[in-house]
Amino acid sequence: MEDDENTGTDTGRPTARARNRRGQGARLRDDIVAAAAGLLAETGDERAITLRSVARRVGIAAPSIYAHFPDQPAIMLAVVREAHVELNGALRHAVDRAGRDPRERLGALCHAYLTFAQDHPERYRTMFGGLWMPALGESSVTERDLTDLGQESLALLADLLAECVAAGASASTDPAADAVALWLGLHGLAHQRAVTRAFPWPAGIAERVITPLAHLTT
Known part of the structure; x- marks a missing residue:
């Protein structure tokens, strides 16, 4: 009780x-x-x-x-949703400040994403299953609840990549799919930065992830 x-x-x-x-x-x-x-x-x-x-x-x-x-997982879902709202706000703020150049806007979003994860490691790990993974069918949280998480930031990433394609700054032939690949790359780097206390990251490692996955042209 x-x-x-x-x-x-x-x-x-x-x-x-x-x-x-x-x-x-x-x-x-x-x-x-x-x-x-x-x-x-x-x-x-x-x-x-x-x-x-x-x-x-x-x-x-x-x-x-x-x-x-109704239960603890529902509280955690609310915490995670709130964190995604905060992330989306940080991403949109960075993009708005970047100006009108599509490549600069995409880069601003990617670096804002990495910065958010670096500044809030526990929150970030919770958002993407590193600290929280509810048991579906055993709580009030549904598969749809989890599927909806992160969709806004992913859609923004895809839109910016499509802008780069339209401007001739990216050779992507499928911005929606490549946005997922780019997010996976950013997530891998963000997660490792959050859980690795000491590692000699190469200079410009973020650009080494972003440039090829976004198919950016020189």
């Missing part, structure tokens, strides 16, 4: 959270997701995120979570 309502009498628990006013349920949902994301950032371990640990941080009884999430 999960925690009872916090009263503040246990020194290991926070003071009870004030009851939300009518119509503020969305605020509690956001607080639950923020608490889970905070625990993940601090521990780097999905196992630290339980209904009990999240409830303790928010200052509520664990059963109160069920009004917003």
Whole structure:
């Protein structure tokens, strides 16, 4: 059975959270997701995120979570979705700052992707299955939920590659498929940077990944 309502009498628990006013349920949902994301950032371990640990941080009884999430994987899915929103925002911001040259825009997106992964290694690994892999059929998370993750950033990558083709900056004959290949290359580099503490990366390694996979012309 999960925690009872916090009263503040246990020194290991926070003071009870004030009851939300009518119509503020969305605020509690956001607080639950923020608490889970905070625990993940601090521990780097999905196992630290339980209904009990999240409830303790928010200052509520664990059963109160069920009004917003059916189980722990649903909370993790919300954390991952929020991380993808943040990634998409970083990518679009980088592309907007890059100007109008298609090749520069594509390069800006690729480097922003690598930077995001490097700045948030635990979050990145969670987003792509390194720390979190829900058991389908045993939780509320569905295959469709997982398939939808990352589609916006992949579509943006494909659009920019198509722009490069139209401008004669890429020899790709299938921008959609090559965008997947390029993402796999970026993901491989990003993942290894996140999990490898000491490795003499060659200078310009990112360009060695991006240029051939995007079929960029000289």
